[in-house]
Amino acid sequence: MKQLATIFAVFTLLLSNAFAETPSGDDIQFLKDGVSFSLPADWKIISDEPVGKDGHYFSAEHNTEDATGVITVTWLNAHIEPDVVIDSHKKNMRAADIYQQPGIEFTAIEPVTFAGRKAYRSKYATLVNGDKMEGEIICLNCEGKTISLFMQSGLDDKKATEAAFLQLEQTFGCREE
Numbered sequence: 129m130k131q132l133a134t135i136f137a138v139f140t141l142l143l144s145n146a147f148a149e150t151p152s153g154d155d156i157q158f159l160k161d162g163v164s165f166s167l168p169a170d171w172k173i174i175s176d177e178p179v180g181k182d183g184h185y186f187s188a189e190h191n192t193e194d195a196t197g198v199i200t201v202t203w204l205n206a207h208i209e210p211d212v213v214i215d216s217h218k219k220n221m222r223a224a225d226i227y228q229q230p231g232i233e234f235t236a237i238e239p240v241t242f243a244g245r246k247a248y249r250s251k252y253a254t255l256v257n258g259d260k261m262e263g264e265i266i267c268l269n270c271e272g273k274t275i276s277l278f279m280q281s282g283l284d285d286k287k288a289t290e291a292a293f294l295q296l297e298q299t300f301g302c303r304e305e
Contacts, residue, residue, distance in 0.1 A: 155295075160184055162271060163203060164301040168292050171199070182206065190289060196259065196282035197289030199296065203275040210248040210267035211237050213274055217265050218250065230255035242266050242277070243300035262286065270302035 154169035158176075161184060172191035179185050183204040190197035218234050221227055232254040240249045247268035254261050263280030277296070281289035 156188065158186060158201075160186075161203075161205075161273075162301075162303040163201070163273070163275065164299070165201070165296045166299040167199065167296055170288075171197075171292055179204070190281070190285055190292065192288070194284065195288070196256075196261065196280075196285045197292065198278070198280045199289070199293060200278040201275065201296075202278075203273045205273055207269055207272060208274040210269060210274065213267045213276055214248055214250050214265050217267075217276060217278075218252075221252070226256060227254050240266065242268055243297050243302075245270060245302075256282075259283075271304040273302065275302065 156167040156169070156171055156173060158165050158167070160176075163184070167188055170191055171188045173186070173188050175185055175187040177185055179202070183202065185200070185202050187198065187200040189195065189199075214237050221232055232252055235251045237248050237250045240247050242249075245268050247266050249264055249266045251262070251264045253263075259282045261280055261282055263278060266277045268275055277293075279289060279293045
């Protein structure tokens with residue numbers, strides 16, 4: 129009976145490993161200036177460029193029909209208080225043409241944990257081309273950088289965007305260059 133239980137336990141372990149979610153070899157792998165993460169293969173990079181000598185801008189969108197998901201990661205090579213950065217992002221978003229007509233509503237900035245690190249977040253809701261969009265801005269300090277992460281999606285694409293953002297968080301790394 130003990131052998132049967134052992135065989136069952138080994139079999140269960142093998143099955144769970146076989147069906148465990150692991151990042152695909154085709155996933156987007158990002159590594160620049162000590163910042164690293166991955167996104168699912170069905171996302172497409174729309175921008176990946178330095179911001180002068182002081183930072184970087186990366187943006188990707190969900191690459192499926194009628195997808196609305198966008199994920200953006202930016203950083204500056206300086207230590208700036210995350211709540212100050214989020215307030216600046218909120219001000220810039222309120223002034224952006226795309227959000228002018230419908231307006232944009234933000235939640236208060238709150239402390240959160242992102243990839244095991246102390247961070248701050250503000251969520252928002254708006255309309256873009258008549259579609260309701262929800263998003264969040266997360267900001268943290270890491271190894272001399274101030275990193276901002278944006279996730280935005282429509283309601284139809286929300287689960288796929290949240291799954292991609294979760295993958296980004298689970299694979300996120302930051303080290304000094």
